[in-house]
Amino acid sequence: MVEKLNAANLREDWRELLKWDRRMQEMMEGQSDDCCQNLLGFCINAHRGAFNSTGSEDNLLSIVRLETRRAEVLGKMQRFRDQGEALCSVANALLGLGRRQEAEGYFERARKIAEAHGFFSVECDACLGLGKLAMRERRQDEGVELMRNALVCVPLCEEEDTAMELNVLTFFTDALFDTHAIDEVEPLVARYLEVAKAESERQGRLHISELRGLFKSARLHEVLCSCPPRWDPPHIARPLHSTKADSVSHRY
Secondary structure (H helix, E strand, C coil): CHHHHHHHHHCCCHHHHHCCHHHHHHHHCCCCHHHHHHHHHHHHHHHHHHHHHHCCHHHHHHHHHHHHHHHHHHHHCCCHHHHHHHHHHHHHHHHHCCCHHHHHHHHHHHHHHHHHHCCHHHHHHHHHHHHHHHHHCCCHHHHHHHHHHHHHHHHHCCCCCHHHHHHHHHHHHHHHHHCCCHHHHHHHHHHHHHHHHHHHHHHCCCCHHHHHHHHHHHHHHHHHHHCCCCCCCCCCCCCCCCCHHHHHHHHC
């Protein structure tokens, strides 16, 4: 049974995998925890693939149900990094359903697990998710600080991940534009372009992030051109040659 599901997963045969979703609990009975989390993962992938095709709310609800169960199994197995990633997946699905408060709770749980066990990739995802939520709810200072923390986590991640850095920079630069933090966003746009170009070269084709980077660069240029010139406040210059009275007063 597991072999059939694994083969369908490799073929990305979502329709075949979804046939087994209703029998998931039955299939998990008597199986090891590792086998159970694999079975859950196969069905989660199927619902994600189906959602990408149809955008169905039912698929998001199924992802929440299955990923929540998978997070429990992974926690029991003490696979805390995978558990944190599963919790972030639940949170993102809840965001797609418009259930922001529940999503925030799952991001917070993932962040606590990441901080307790030192998984910076999970902390990065959780902080980015919380930051996006804060920005949506007009808590801009909090949102910017959370995204700043996400960016700090990127070079500390267990594995180098260009996609993660691009993802953080995408939302963080937008947040900085929204809060008019031009001094901070300027070097980050340059960094975004650098990483996006490297990703295009790695894949051997133009990556969408490089186009986004050009739009961000154009937006920055527009903002800088519309800003009034920043003149230093006027000051009173001392005369080149002081009078005798001045020199006497300065002497004492």
